[in-house]
Amino acid sequence: MAVHVINEARRCLQCKKPLCRLAGCPAQTNIPEMIRLFLAGKSREAGAMLFANNPMSVVCSLVCDHEAQCEGHCIQGRKGSPVQISSIEHYISDAYLDWAVLEREPAKHQQVAVIGSGPAGITVAVRLAQQGYDITIFERKDKIGGMMRYGIPEFRLPKSILERYQTKLQALGIQIRPNTTIGEALHLDDLFADGFDAVFIGSGAWKARRLNVKGESLGNVAYAVDYLQNPEVYELGDRVAVIGAGNSAMDVARTAVRMGSQHVTIYCRGQKARASQREIDYTLADGVEIEYGLGVAELTPDGPLFRERTFDEEGHVTSEGEPALYPADTTIIAASQTTKSKIVNTTTGLDLNDKGLIAVHGNGETSRAGVFSGGDVVLGPWNVIQTVKNSKLVAEAMDRYLTAKRQG
Known part of the structure; x- marks a missing residue:
């Protein structure tokens, strides 16, 4: 595999206007730089860059629609086969997931509840934990991953990758509470009563149409x-x-x-x-x-x-x-x-749109102060990379909200 990946990396033309990134990748992954670092023997730097831009990089390298995204916009594909960007990204990001030592900023002493541990919840949890927030993930099933674990077959996404993610989350100080459905014994109001400063709802779309x-x-x-x-x-x-x-x-x-x-x-x-x-x-x-x-x-x-x-x-x-x-x-x-309604039915002041999804304005702000939402519960069933793109913006909005709350 290594020889194949290196040969593919050498085919990259290092375009001045890389359409693979600008037009092909919703998360704007810097593909030429990733390949340049890789060929220069700097795989860890390449992996760190990928993870910083997209914490779900190793997952996206396996499950994205690469033919319509990065590889579909590769200039090499106009006269032949495109560079197999997905294989290169997977080789780098899979190794980096084990190498990575994720660092935290000094503690901000503010608690954030993340409901759901799919790609939206993991992205928000990682980014906010690295910024010094105390994160607790509430997952209704016994293992993390959301639809990545329970909706994508093993032959497309090995579950061992999600186990490795859990190890990294815990190393960041993120607490994970499994088998806990918000909207049953615990409600959203209970989270605020127990001292959480903000809540992210990334509960996904689990109800069949x-x-x-x-x-x-x-x-x-x-x-x-x-x-x-x-x-x-x-x-x-x-x-x-x-x-x-x-x-x-x-x-x-x-x-x-x-x-x-x-x-x-x-x-x-x-x-x-x-x-x-x-x-x-x-x-x-x-x-x-x-x-x-x-x-x-x-x-x-x-x-x-x-x-x-x-x-x-x-x-x-x-x-x-x-x-x-x-x-x-x-x-x-x-x-x-589509989405289940337990959280909405047990929470006051949380509006839905005409599709039955949680209504948001700006970057994930719901109709209730301090409650943010993203991923499938807002966008509808979507792919991992689009969810990551959305969740990064929501995490930034949550940081702004929490900063204002801390300073005000």
Whole structure:
């Protein structure tokens, strides 16, 4: 792997206007500088730069849609293959995660509660802890990682990476309280009553979106967000139908294949999938079939009923056929997620927008003073790198708020 990565790094042209960074990376990772330091034998400096810009760098190197982002904007890709930036970033950031000794500024003696330990919660927790704030993460599950752990399969993101993150969080002095759901025994008001100066809500989007068709409560039907959390407990059978078009649908299908199902098919209502091309390619390579232009009409014990759709040149649906059975032992619905409402329902003064997400203004400020929010609970289901970009801005806003509170 090292020889491959070095050869790829040597292909970088060190563009004066690096589109890989300026147009391709939502977090504005300084890719040319990363490669320059790496080739100069300064991998640790490169890793430190990556982590300072994006604490989730090693995760992003594995799960980002690189073809549409950094690698998709590499100038080398215009006449040949782009530089495999993701491989270089992973090589550097994976090693740095073990090397890193994260430093804290002098203690500011202010407490911050971080609800959720997904990419949003980890990003905010790390940045504020390094600035000297006392951080407690409240995680409703037994392990950290949020959707990274419970929504991305092991073959895409090894769970061992998240264990290493937990070690770094604890070394920074961050306290982690697992198996604690804010909105049940403890409410947001309790956090402020116990002396927390600010709260960040990064609880994610864990509630499956319904198709709103007959049959969703049947015993042979499951939602992707539930299945991916613990696929071992499901008996899917040999023939599996997956309804959806995004990366989640691809993850479900590839997981089902690995769990022993022989015939797995993804059904998309549109003419193309929303998933990244790389994930589609791997899904097809795993033997999964993908069928397009099928609108679900009903779910039955024998499989879903679909209507075949026809489209005009602009992609608009012009007609739908009669429902037809597509036999399956199990149907899994991968039609996105939305947020759960426990925190909102138990908190006064916290507004939602028309999509049911937490309403924010500025950089994460909610309608309640001292409460900030970011990630999927604000943006809707999104990718890790966009969540990091958002969470960095929220952390800066929280620092400004806490500084004013401390000085005022």
